């Protein structure tokens with residue numbers, strides 16, 4: 001067991017089998033880790049904002065208090081721009097690709113991220129997170145990347161993962177070689193390996209969905225949720241409902257305990273016919289993590305990782321979790337049950 005190793009030690013150990021490894025990916029991941037440590041520190045201070053000054057105002061020291069999601073976004077952008085390994089990046093917060101200033105070296109990687117997912121929960125002290133997805137560039141050369149580099153299907157991701165800012169700060173990532181969890185030890189300032197090779201149970205009894213949207217779902221989704229709640233349906237164990245409303249936290253719990261998370265398409269807002277969550281910075285990275293842990297991710301009709309993206313902020317229905325649960329959900333959604 002390698003418990004207690006830092007992320008970089010673990011990466012170097014597992015990369016030994018990859019002769020082509022140059023250290024570039026390690027530098028990139030290190031940039032993300034440093035950004036997450038800084039964000040974690042600010043998230044922990046968030047409760048003090050009401051004492052020190054409201055967002056957008058000056059606090060008692062005369063400093064400007066900034067919105068946490070803007071702060072997280074800027075922190076990651078700055079780290080990635082300067083690490084020298086990135087040719088393009090996109091974030092949930094900005095409509096277009098973020099460019100790398102001329103003075104910095106461009107590298108071979110594209111990073112797409114959601115800097116602070118679940119941010120509507122900040123004021124209630126609920127866990128929130130940063131999600132990231134990493135591709136290798138498609139365009140040749142060492143200049144800046146473009147949309148072609150970013151708009152790749154999820155199966156091309158070389159790595160993905162998330163940080164949770166919760167009761168402790170945790171990093172979960174995969175570089176295509178299993179899913180590993182690290183916990184930040186604030187006293188040493190390092191993420192230390194706490195769970196190696198996480199496997200999601202093949203079937204779980206937790207379901208996570210915003211049932212307030214029930215009347216706006218397609219019939220197949222409604223039938224599936226009714227089925228989960230039906231005590232006569234012959235479930236091996238009764239289902240239980242858990243919904244935090246913070247994707248990273250809901251996903252992480254289900255990854256460890258087994259179950260299913262759904263954000264299906266709904267008919268509430270005709271401008272968002274595919275649901276709420278974003279393919280590139282939410283669904284794709286979570287789908288890579290869950291598949292690497294032995295689970296599945298689907299729109300109900302198609303594997304998430306097979307979707308060919310049309311635009312950076314594309315939304316998709318997301319049904320993700322234990323393999324057998326996702327399969328049953330697909331059967332209902334496709335009208336087979």
Ligand code: FDP
Pocket residue numbers: 116117118119120121210245246247248276277278282
């Ligand atoms: P939030 O709006 O708080 O940022 O994609 C964003 C997200 O949270 C997810 O983290 C979460 O799973 C989902 O939205 C919650 O949406 P609902 O409030 O519609 O249930």
